[in-house]
Amino acid sequence: MPGRPERFAGADAVAYRTEFPDPRTGDQRATLELRGLFARARIWLNGDLLGEHDAYFVPARYELDLEPENDLVVECRAPDRFGGAFATDRVPDERAVPGIWWAADLETHPETFLDGLSLTPRRTDEGAVIDAELAVEAGASLDDRVSLSVRPQGFRGGGVMERAKIEAEPGERVVVEKTLRLRDPAYWWPAGHGPQHQYAVRAKLGGAERVVETGLCDVREGDDGLLVNGQRVRARGFSLLPTGDPTWDVERAANANANLVRAYGHVPPAEFYEAAADAGLLVWQDLPIAGPGDYDPDRATRLAERVSAAVERHPNAAAFGVHVDPTDHLAGVGPSRLARYKVRWRAWRASYDAGPDREVAATLPDDAAVFPVAGAPGIDPDAAHVYPGWEYGNPGDTEWLLEKYDCDGAVGAFGAGALAVEGGEDAAGFDADAHDACASGGADDAVAASQARQVRVLKQVTETLRTRGTGLLAADALRDADDGAGMGVLAADGSEKDGYAAMADSLEPVQVVLDAYPAGGDTRRLTVINDTPESVTGSVSWTAGDRSGGTDVTVDAYGRSDAGTLEVPGAAGAVELSFERADARATNRYPL
Known part of the structure; x- marks a missing residue:
């Protein structure tokens, strides 16, 4: 611990129990912080319920009233409707085990301490500001001033130092709010468009301090892609499934010429956002609502507010998705000569009420692109998921599909699966039927043939989208979620499939491409x-x-x-x- 106890794969609940002595000395206080508490949890200390928690991407934090010896129990239960990608067959059971995934920390503090620093950077008519909220736990009467400073990280710029008065009674929790106005603000830019300027905000009270990094970036959805700090940006990259170390995935995406990564149906830890900001990658953040089925809009709205609050300090939080793949009406059409007819028929019959998704979307930040529905053509999605050459037809159908269903906006998913090793067809998230329908019969090396097919599909669809001027595109996916096979251009262990180098070529910001994947005689x-x-x-x-x-x-x-x-x-x-x-x-x- 932390981690995913794989021996409990498929379990509805996992409980942890530990005993520990009181670590405090003198008048110290103690807090427990659990990060990545998946998915619905209850926490008991010495038989008393500390609290319940249902958002794994927000730390569960409690001040503890300790005995000389203590008994802590944490019960984690499997997700309900809001499990996102973890509640789909795209993620293996071993990666969706209820548990304490990211961290479990027992900390001691002085009698008075700083318990949290939240930052909201924003542009104004006069320039830019950072709204800071500082939570202070006062163990004794407090009449003092807290200092808040802003320092540029790795570049020259105007720093800021301000003070705020704080008064509190013993045992009181006080939140200090202060707007920090930046002189000559410097903005964060995606790779290829400018430097990745960021600021460190330091709060200090007596000998206690907290430091949090943030940055300034304004993102809007324009007519032809994203407008980032008022400048046009064509965003291109990959969807990321919940796999291993997400910061490693960021590095591999950047090395493949991506300037965007999409967190498909899950919310990664803060370290992911920090690594992506350093690498110059925009982030498309989905809510954990995936697959067909209704959901409670009120609970989804509260979830959206918590997600946006969790990522608001990060300058690269560029887009949000509400509901991903709410229908599966084009699955299984196959590559037959009747594929276009079948697609038209199924798309004509498809229906979906996006009203609840749009209500939830209204609560997400104004300074970001928002896609209430991301899914297949035929349900009027805000971001299209298109799979010619995999779920239906062949890669040459891309242009027809986009024109037929007015998919002129963001394309949030496309691609084809491929084997990573011989016999990997049973991997989670891998459509073996689609793979077999597209496979080259009689190939001596099934893995090489599978990966060659993936290369052809990815290159043709990617380059068709880019030639058309698609303003935002994300290939499905960077890395397989399970061993053996998947939609990724990297295997689950990180080794490269042939598609990785092919996509690195196709995503070059300046590149020469063909109008279709070539063959002899073309x-x-x-x-x-x-x-x-x-x-x-x-x-x-x-x-x-x-x-x-x-x-x-x-x-x-x-x-x-x-x-x-x-x-x-x-x-x-x-x-x-x-x-x-x-x-x-x-x-x-x-x-x-």
Whole structure:
């Protein structure tokens, strides 16, 4: 502990019990903090109920009235309707075990101590401020001033130092509120658009202090993607399932040229947000509401308020989703010649009442993009989940699907599953039927054939979306949730599938792409994509078997430029493209 006790996989409840002596000396006080308390919990100390808790992403924190010897019991129960991804078959039972996942800390404090520091950064007409709330536990009468300072982290800028008066009676808990006005505020930017400026806010009272980091970033949903600090940003990246160390996943996403990660149906720990902010990654945060079925809107609204409060200090909290995959009406269509007809029929028959989702969405922050419904075409989703080449049809159906169902906004999921090892078809979250329907019959190496298929689907869909100018896209997914197989371009243990390098190429901010995944005998058109705020000029070159060619192009900021065509010889083993500028070179490879 902390962790997930895998031997209890599938259990409805897990209980912890421990005995410990009173660690205090003199007039010290003690607090218990449990982080990642999943999912519905009750806590007893010496037979008395301390409290109940039902939001694993918010610490459960209690001051303790201790005996010389103490008995602590923590009971954790499986999630109900608000289990999110953990309550779906996309996550193996071993990763959804009720328990204390992140931390369990027993702390001692002086008689008077600082119990919490909450920060809300925001822009104003005059510049920017940080609203600070400091909770103080007064063990004795208190008439003093608390100091609050703001210091830039790793850059030069105007610091702030202010004081606030505090008065309290013995045993009283007081919350001090102070608005800290920043001089010449510096903003946090996603990778490729500017530096990741952040500030440290320090609260100090006597010898006690607390330090919390935050940053300034204003995100709005524009007509063509996100507006970040008033500047257009095309966000591209991956969905993240709850896997292992989420900070490691952030690093791998950044290395694959992502500037966005989506926490699909779950809320990661604060360390995830901090790592993503350092790496320049925007975060799309879903509420833990996933899959078909009704839910209590009032409870969901309270949940949304707690989620937004938990992440509001992080500058990269860019988007929120309410309900993910509320229907499954396109699952299992398959790759047949009748796929488009079946998709049209099922989409026409599909219905979904998004009213409760939109009510919940109204409580989420105004300075972020909000997607009440993220799901399949046919239910008018705010963010589309499209799976041509996996659940239905083939990758070439992408353009038709997007046009047919007006999917001109965010695309929150697409992709194809692949084996990580031979015989991995039983992995959680892996649709073996879809995989088998798309598999190349008679392949000598099933794993290589499976991963090659994933590469073709991911590259064609990703590059189609980018060529169209889709403003926000997230491939499903970065890493498998279970051993053996999954939607990830990384296996559950972190090893790379072929799709990882392929996606790193396709997500380059400036890249040359083909209009479809090539095959021998094809004639394909080349397009240079520029998703940066500056125009670029460079040379396109290509090689396909014994043929090669190239041209020079200039591409406006956020623009696309035609770069001619190429013919693929029947004997070619790959098509290789490159775009070379004075200070950078991007390559893009299509194995055949």
